[in-house]
Amino acid sequence: MSTSAPESTIGLIAEIIIAMGESPSEDVHAGARMQDLLTDSLMVVEMAISLHDRLAVKVDEEEVRDLTLAEFAAVLDARLRDAPAPR
Numbered sequence: 001m002s003t004s005a006p007e008s009t010i011g012l013i014a015e016i017i018i019a020m021g022e023s024p025s026e027d028v029h030a031g032a033r034m035q036d037l038l039t040d041s042l043m044v045v046e047m048a049i050s051l052h053d054r055l056a057v058k059v060d061e062e063e064v065r066d067l068t069l070a071e072f073a074a075v076l077d078a079r080l081r082d083a084p085a086p087r
Helices: 009-020 041-055 061-065 069-082
Strands: none
Touching: 009 041, 009 069, 041 061, 041 069, 061 069
């Protein structure tokens, strides 16, 4: 788990995608389609694992297919808001 937190969920997702090394940073923006950034199922699995490790949220492969980076971040933000508080 990283000790430096990005400013936003969209920043975290972008950070993970860029770290994967498949998409140039200029291609990773709010309007980019996730299916274009995560070009194969292994990348989707890696994203799901990274988000689970960093945010404790589950991500289904189908959720990622038709969303933009901003839409995907909004889905995760809503999920985080609705999550029960840790005890």
